[in-house]
Amino acid sequence: MTRERSTDDGEAGDDSDASGASENATRRGLLRAAAGATVAGAASTAGCLGVTTPADVAARSEVSGNVGHFVGPSWLADNREDTVVLDARDADRFREERVYRARRVPFDAITARESTEAGDAPDTDAIATAFGEIGVSPEDDVLVYGASVGSRVTRVAFALAAVGHEGEIRVLNGGLSAWNGRLGTGSRDGVSSTDYEPDPASSTWVTREWLADRVGTFNGDGPGLVDVRVPEAYLAAAGSDALNDDHDRHGHLPGAVDVHWVGNVAGRQMTEPGRLVRLYEVEAELDRGGTVVVYGDDNVDPTSTWLTLKAIGFEDVRLYDGGFGEWANVDSDRGRYPVETATNVVIETEGSVGGDDDGGDFSCTG
Incomplete structure (x- = not known):
């Protein structure tokens, strides 16, 4: 199975953490438990020992059980037409390959803070403006993805929650490599902006x-x-x-x-x-x-x-x-x-x- 790639120009790297801690690990023992939900699937050999196909990666990234916010690629495939897809990666990675018709989030804007008498807080006006500029409306159901489920992705989810986003907020488990559907390439500058009125969720x-x-x-x-x-x-x-x-x-x-x-x-x-x-x-x-x-x-x-x-x-x-x-x-x-x-x-x-x-x-x- 191959992934279809399309250029979606004119249609409106690495997300490990803000410090670039790719493949970073603590030096501690992993805690294990049998309770709760599971992330489903193990890789198939796909007729060739040790070879992983796109379908294998997608299956391994499916989410089952009582888990909120995180969804697998099959959910996106079933709900793509009704969901605004946001890419949390940098501009170069976005241009190279992305979920078809995804919109890239201006990351610096959604981390903006404002100084208050009580201390620093999210700058909800700046954050809402940034979402509005990429055509996101408060009532949209949104899915966020990156190269993984690292902190760049979760910061976008938090920023949406902070401005009082009314639609559902979800994250793609497994990142872009788990998506075996249609892909887009190139610059994408045809998204119509909208006025996003924040309702700050303090x-x-x-x-x-x-x-x-x-x-x-x-x-x-x-x-x-x-x-x-x-x-x-x-x-x-x-x-x-x-x-x-x-x-x-x-x-x-x-x-x-x-x-x-x-x-x-x-x-x-x-x-x-x-x-x-x-x-x-x-x-x-x-x-x-x-x-x-x-x-x-x-x-x-x-x-x-x-x-x-x-x-x-x-x-x-x-x-x-x-x-x-x-x-x-x-x-x-x-x-x-x-x-x-x-x-x-x-x-x-x-x-x-x-x-x-x-x-x-x-x-x-x-």
Whole structure:
């Protein structure tokens, strides 16, 4: 089976994380569980030992069970005509190959922040304008894809939620390589823009003042707080390359537990959901019925954990959009915000984020 490629000009790389952590993995043991839903399928030999066909990749990326937001390629094939498809990759990858009639998201715009008295927050006006410029309307059902299910993709999903998107928001499990339907190539500049009026969903994020008011309660009597950075950054490991030179101080927010976000991803797909349930509910001891806040160095990587928790049934998940960079560096009327290094809870994870799409070679060469 081959994938049909078409040039959709005039018709209106790698998404591992904002730092380009392709094939990045933590050095921890993968937590295993049999609970929950499964991501279906194993690769077929397709008549040639060790050879994977597009149909195999698509089948392996199907999603079954009680999983929200993530869908497989068969869902897209059945719903393509009624869904706005958004590409989260860079412009070069988009021009090279994409889902036919997909629209590329201006990534810098959907990560925009605004400064408020309470701290940094998503700039919902700028984000809504960016979606409007590529013809997205608030009521559209949307599917987002990239090279994998990395944090560029999940940031687009979060941005839609933050502006109060009314339509359904879904992510393609397996990324572009899982799609064996019609493809487009070339520039695409014929999409009509629209006015996207945001209805900001402030319950999707928190500010530094919201957090400061609750210091001392996280993962105890108060909300759960998850640091998604690598353990070395969370632990303020001296001499580690993971420490950001732009930060005045290192460590983590008091009471936060560390669960590196790459544990959510297995190559180009989401990690098996049963493992995720064990990781977050059993090991991290998060309450799926309570409020959970996620943060990282920036406002991109933590959206992977934000969407993953929602997908496995957590009811109230929020992003600290200002991130550790704001918390560690700002000096407000309240003085410096507390940073912790002495008390640490690191949940061991292992994962990898799929890298370059090479198009695949599906011939049997022996």
